Amino acid sequence: MVNITINGVSLSVPENSTVLQAAKNAGIEIPTLCFLKEYNEIGACRICLVEIKGYDRLAPACNTTVEEGMVINTRSARVIEARRINLQLLMAQHDQNCLSCVRSENCKLQQLCNDENITTQPFEKDFEPFEWNTNWTLIRDASKCVKCMRCVSICDQVQANHAWTIKGTGKRTTVAPSFNTEGAPDMRCALCGQCITHCPTGALTARDDCDKVFDAIADESKTVVVQIAPSVRTAWGSAFGLTPEESDIDLLAAALKQAGVDYVFSTDFSADLTIMEEGSEFLELFTSGKTTEAPLFTSCCPGWVRYVNSHFPQTARHLSTAKSPQQMLGALIKSYFAEQQGIDPETIYSVSIMPCVAKKSECAREDFTDACGDPDVDVVLTTREVGRLLKRKNIDVANLEPIELDQPMQDYTGAGTIFGATGGVMEAALRSAYFLATKTNADPDAFKEVRATKETRVLPWREATFDIEDNTVRVAIASGLGNAEELVNAIEAGEVHYDFVEIMACPGGCVGGGGQPIVMDCEMAESREEVLRRLDSTCKLRRSHDNPDITKIYENFLGTPLSHKAHDLLHTH
Ligand code: SF4
Ligand code: SF4
Ligand code: SF4
Ligand code: FES
Known part of the structure; x- marks a missing residue:
């Protein structure tokens, strides 16, 4: 076991736990977006940042392992401000048409923005251009993708289909079909829909009939x-x-x-x-x-x-x-x-x-x-x-x-x-x-x-x-x-x-x-x-x-x- 402190509470937690897991077991919720237990623990979204005494930078709770004597703050002003900025950056790249989105009221991004009381958007809007055949059964709306990579992980690790891949670099990193460039994963996609049910937003949906x-x-x-x-x-x-x-x-x-x-x-x-x-x-x-x-x-x-x-x-x-x-x-x-x-x-x-x-x-x-x-x-x-x-x-x-x-x-x-x-x-x-x-x-x-x-x-x-x-x-x-x-x-x-x-x-x-x-x-x-x-x-x-x-x-x-x-x-x- 390892002794740590979270938000002033002393805890003894199993070795190799992540900060996220240790906090959860102690009843302390840390917001997440990209994290999907076992399958997507890549620390991509930086929504789960926490402050750790002695660390220069804030650390993602979902892929930081606890160490003996760690002193963690999940609610400091620095943490809350960083989470807010990261959400606002995501919003700048996001087509926020919640009123016509099937995931409204069941969307992690929407929920996080509400929970963080975000009412302003300081960053210039910059959506990713994309084309998709919306008559196809599975629909991807790149302007709602938060690049969490959950879909890639589920399709690769659980469904062995490898229908999604990561394309581009830096700000232009995106998810795209692996097997063609015509806007649909086509035959190599089983259409199981597991990437839809594991997407935190409305970026992946099934055609509405x-x-x-x-x-x-x-x-x-x-x-x-x-x-x-x-x-x-x-x-x-x-x-x-x-x-x-x-x-x-x-x-x-x-x-x-x-x-x-x-x-x-x-x-x-x-x-x-x-x-x-x-x-x-x-x-x-x-x-x-x-x-x-x-x-x-x-x-x-x-x-x-x-x-x-x-x-x-x-x-x-x-x-x-x-x-x-x-x-x-x-x-x-x-x-x-x-x-x-x-x-x-x-x-x-x-x-x-x-x-x-x-x-x-x-x-x-x-x-x-x-x-x-x-x-x-x-x-x-x-x-x-x-x-x-x-x-x-x-x-x-x-x-x-x-x-x-x-x-x-x-x-x-x-x-x-x-x-x-x-x-x-x-x-x-x-x-x-x-x-x-x-x-x-x-x-x-x-x-x-x-x-x-x-x-x-x-x-x-x-x-x-x-x-x-x-x-x-x-x-x-x-x-x-x-x-x-x-x-x-x-x-x-x-x-x-x-x-x-x-x-x-x-x-x-x-x-x-x-x-x-x-x-x-x-x-x-x-x-x-x-x-x-x-x-x-x-x-x-x-x-x-x-x-x-x-x-x-x-x-x-x-x-x-x-x-x-x-x-x-x-x-x-
Ligand atoms: S994905 Fe979420 S935040 Fe984006 S438009 Fe849909 S409900 Fe709104
Ligand atoms: S529907 Fe299933 S097979 Fe197709 S891309 Fe999604 S997870 Fe992969
Ligand atoms: S929901 Fe459809 S794709 Fe999934 S197991 Fe049932 S029949 Fe198969
Ligand atoms: S949930 Fe931890 S980095 Fe995304």
Whole structure:
């Protein structure tokens, strides 16, 4: 331990602590901007400066290590003045249009300027010129970049994509796409959105598609049909001050109907359908011995699909042919649902509400269209956007009564719900694969080894084996693309072998998705996962094959899993 003094308080702190950590443990907050624990401790912004007795210069608390006898002042007049000047210098290079910025009220720079009571701007304005294709899914506004380099660190260290790089020197140092100069990182970006959720300002955002939904609602010739992804329910209510318990899917359905939407379904239903299709595909490959050559990889995460196609084309050949739950439900809304309701599919406007940025790009894939060539899903709104849409419609969410989802794809199971968390797809698949192989049900918690625990969360991937009849199934699960890279490298090198592999691009799975509400300096995936796990454990149906609406859709429309029609609508080929 090391003895130090902070603001006159004597403390004994662990060796090698930073001043920031030592102060935090003692309940003393030091403002930060660029600091991102473990990933970005580069001391770039100089907002966390502190005065240390005997030091000529102020020191950044986030990357200064404590020393025996150190006397630190975090609130001296010199510290406060330096922080103020550093903020004013940032403001001079910043397009301060807070009134039209999606990060207003959730922006670190804005918060710091408010906290420091900055009301004057002594330095001349000097924005960085930039161009960007604002039709692309991921948008960078260089005039709001504070050069903290968090995006570079997250993309390099967590997501192994290396899509951002640092360009220029001195005052002109900036962040730019690594792989082209045309204003978008293009194919080498997985569109996971993790750089957006870790950006402290509005410099990185996802394209806002709310206007498209507004226009569709206003167009009386259109039937607006919405689907809501499993993990949206863990987070959408935060925009209205609701807890996850208060903001279940039935309340969001009521709010959307008030906003003018015609029908609301849950993507949990098509997650159950994905299990029937992908589980059957897996069993076919497994029982014919094909998974001894290479595992079947899940394909429900478009961030992972983009990544594997661009980084590991050999492995991409082993992706499941099943479409993602979003695309399956989109295809069924414009076929099965339209047929049942007698609605012309061309008049349906299909909207997905997703925790995901990559799904905005997935729905625009040319192969995800119906017989008329129209997209199966017309537009994707992130969880953040649905909050903005409901606010713009002045919906009094807190005082609404929840309503039931619409027929004929109303039911869902706990297995569909846990799709939103790492390990959830695998657990749901194993529950049904066991039934399909043995015609008996295993306990729904029999496969809980695939869930992330405190111990396994820090590993690049986790693995488990299960005996189904006389066969042993070897599975692996990874979330975060850096972890996926390690796992795929090990599989391609023949160091490990599995039959079935689940990969989610976002750390923790969709609960930590790039389209979820941003909680500054907080990783929310774990607590949101607990919400989904609780919903699963209390759901009266916990196995996808027990979903009565799934039984009906096979009986009345699709035939059997992997039938010709199922392949046509629910698989990529
Ligand atoms: S990034 Fe922050 S400070 Fe800049 S315009 Fe947006 S809200 Fe305002
Ligand atoms: S969206 Fe993901 S892959 Fe793309 S630049 Fe951001 S962190 Fe990197
Ligand atoms: S993990 Fe989920 S939120 Fe993240 S890219 Fe994949 S599907 Fe989208
Ligand atoms: S937070 Fe310490 S230098 Fe940026």
